[in-house]
Amino acid sequence: xxxxxxxxxxxxxxxxxxxxxxxxxxxxxxxxxxxxxxxxxxxxxxxxxxxxxxxxxxxxxxxxxxxxxxxxxxxxxxxxxxxxxxxxxxxxxxxxxxxxxxxxxxxxxxxxxxxxxxxxxxxxxxxxxxxxxxxxxxxxxxxxxxxxxxxxxxxxxxxxxxxxxxxxxxxxxxxxxxxxxxxxxxxxxxxxxxxxxxxxxxxxxxxxxxxxxxxxxxxxxxxxxxxxxxxxxxxxxxxxxxxxxxxxxxxxxxxxxxxxxxxxxxxxxxxxxxxxxxxxxxxxxxxxxxxxxxxxxxxxxxxxxxxxxxxxxxxxxxxxxxxxxxxxxxxxxxxxxxxxxxxxxxxxxxxxxxxxxxxxxxxxxxxxxxxxxxxxxxxxxxxxxxxxxxxxxxxxxxxxxxxxxxxxxxxxxxxxxxxxxxxxxxxxxxxxxxxxxxxxxxxxxxxxxxxxxxxxxxxxxxxxxxxxxxxxxxxxxxxxxxxxxxxxxxxxxxxxxxxxxxxxxxxxxxxxxxxxxxxxxxxxxxxxxxxxxxxxxxxxxxxxxxxxxxxxxxxxxxxxxxxxxxxxxxxxxxxxxx
Numbered sequence: 001x002x003x004x005x006x007x008x009x010x011x012x013x014x015x016x017x018x019x020x021x022x023x024x025x026x027x028x029x030x031x032x033x034x035x036x037x038x039x040x041x042x043x044x045x046x047x048x049x050x051x052x053x054x055x056x057x058x059x060x061x062x063x064x065x066x067x068x069x070x071x072x073x074x075x076x077x078x079x080x081x082x083x084x085x086x087x088x089x090x091x092x093x094x095x096x097x098x099x100x101x102x103x104x105x106x107x108x109x110x111x112x113x114x115x116x117x118x119x120x121x122x123x124x125x126x127x128x129x130x131x132x133x134x135x136x137x138x139x140x141x142x143x144x145x146x147x148x149x150x151x152x153x154x155x156x157x158x159x160x161x162x163x164x165x166x167x168x169x170x171x172x173x174x175x176x177x178x179x180x181x182x183x184x185x186x187x188x189x190x191x192x193x194x195x196x197x198x199x200x201x202x203x204x205x206x207x208x209x210x211x212x213x214x215x216x217x218x219x220x221x222x223x224x225x226x227x228x229x230x231x232x233x234x235x236x237x238x239x240x241x242x243x244x245x246x247x248x249x250x251x252x253x254x255x256x257x258x259x260x261x262x263x264x265x266x267x268x269x270x271x272x273x274x275x276x277x278x279x280x281x282x283x284x285x286x287x288x289x290x291x292x293x294x295x296x297x298x299x300x301x302x303x304x305x306x307x308x309x310x311x312x313x314x315x316x317x318x319x320x321x322x323x324x325x326x327x328x329x330x331x332x333x334x335x336x337x338x339x340x341x342x343x344x345x346x347x348x349x350x351x352x353x354x355x356x357x358x359x360x361x362x363x364x365x366x367x368x369x370x371x372x373x374x375x376x377x378x379x380x381x382x383x384x385x386x387x388x389x390x391x392x393x394x395x396x397x398x399x400x401x402x403x404x405x406x407x408x409x410x411x412x413x414x415x416x417x418x419x420x421x422x423x424x425x426x427x428x429x430x431x432x433x434x435x436x437x438x439x440x441x442x443x444x445x446x447x448x449x450x451x452x453x454x455x456x457x458x459x460x461x462x463x464x465x466x467x468x469x470x471x472x473x474x475x476x477x478x479x480x481x482x483x484x485x486x487x488x489x490x491x492x493x494x495x496x497x498x499x500x501x502x503x504x505x506x507x508x509x510x511x512x513x514x515x516x517x518x519x520x521x522x523x524x525x526x527x528x529x530x531x532x533x534x535x536x537x538x539x540x541x542x543x544x545x546x547x548x549x550x551x552x553x554x555x556x557x558x559x560x561x562x563x564x565x566x567x568x569x570x571x572x573x574x575x576x577x578x
Contacts, residue, residue, distance in 0.1 A: 055222025072247030081536030154212035279409035322522030327501030480548035
């Protein structure tokens with residue numbers, strides 16, 4: 001049951017905002033929250049406001065901007081600062097991976113957060129930070145220093161931004177924003193979130209100085225994209241409404257004379273794409289490939305002995321979010337001689353597997369315990385040859401990679417190929433990515449099968465497909481305009497993480513792997529990976545940047561604009577010295 005106070009708050013806000021609904025959007029764009037930010041002091045050092053809007057499709061954003069439908073973003077960002085044409089998100093292109101990448105300036109494999117949900121094959125538990133009971137465990141699940149921690153000698157604030165380790169103050173908004181989120185009133189959630197800037201003003205007055213960094217999160221475009229699709233009026237309206245909300249804050253900031261003292265940044269975590277067809281990957285793995293797929297999650301709060309017994313019955317676990325990617329975790333098969341040691345045991349395993357497969361699909365609540373004989377424990381990863389001849393529960397072996405790539409819904413399958421090596425398969429062939437030295441960041445790519453598996457041969461990336469290592473900067477510059485932007489260094493980095501799957505599966509354009517949403521993200525196509533990055537304020541050049549950049553560049557750029565040192569061991573770089 002929802003507490004009475006939040007319900008009354010929702011009704012009150014609905015009445016207030018409902019009244020606002022009779023006022024045109026253009027009129028609301030000229031108003032403000034009425035927040036009394038302290039006036040600027042002539043000798044004050046710069047501070048930073050960062051707005052992250054979830055799920056911004058770059059092409060839709062650009063069209064709305066050109067049509068004058070994002071007037072506040074144009075006035076306060078584009079006309080005053082740096083507008084990056086091509087900003088690339090991180091693999092996988094889902095929210096929490098990219099939130100952590102934005103605050104750490106690292107690719108997913110280097111900070112360790114490999115998805116909104118993941119499986120820990122050592123401790124044998126699942127985590128899903130999209131679920132309410134586990135959402136605030138995020139900051140304990142990744143390594144690497146955050147932007148908040150790098151500014152640890154100053155006051156910093158996070159408004160609804162889930163990756164906030166080190167922030168002096170975190171405003172989660174659950175009591176006030178939870179009920180409207182539950183009822184699908186996503187614009188109201190964003191309105192409430194930015195209303196929390198009154199806390200920023202109160203802290204500034206109490207301390208006699210402004211917080212060094214405020215990072216605020218807005219979710220409406222992502223949620224409307226899921227619900228209605230990127231091509232819908234509702235999605236475009238959510239972007240327009242967030243433009244209005246940002247304007248409410250920045251007009252109050254302008255009234256206090258603080259614009260010239262505040263670095264402004266606008267970024268998104270990932271793109272968003274229309275989806276019209278759905279393919280349940282988990283069902284395919286279980287029913288078509290006959291793999292023993294764990295049907296339920298186990299949290300770390302369960303007794304370890306119970307988790308050990310449960311996952312010991314299965315050889316496959318699947319995790320994913322955004323619906324356009326899945327991470328598949330697999331146990332390594334025992335050598336063939338050991339697998340076929342006892343005919344009776346093998347026969348019993350086959351029978352139990354077929355029975356389990358039937359009940360799991362028809363009557364899952366009556367499914368008997370599955371058996372996973374013939375596999376090593378979860379600490380051992382499968383080798384590439386294992387994935388090409390993986391034991392199934394019907395007594396046969398299956399080429400998991402070939403079967404996945406043959407599916408219309410699958411675009412790319414990437415899998416481990418040994419230390420510092422990853423193979424990437426598409427319908428046009430397969431490449432192997434490698435790193436010349438442990439801990440290095442340069443990446444090499446050579447074709448194993450086919451002539452042009454990634455579609456790189458006809459463009460700038462053709463010269464990089466020579467099997468020799470090249471820098472991440474070169475890969476980004478050469479592949480930003482291809483069908484797979486920045487794929488080589490990012491996928492290679494992903495598999496560095498302990499919690500990475502053994503196999504990453506990405507959906508083809510127009511497809512997702514579950515549900516009935518009209519939009520999604522998580523894939524490696526431009527619509528998933530390309531998004532927006534804008535800066536304005538003191539020290540920011542007034543220009544349009546046509547060179548490709550990454551969202552991990554936000555942190556180093558903010559640090560330099562605030563007069564702080566930029567660590568050399570980041571995947572991001574400051575855009576001021578590009």
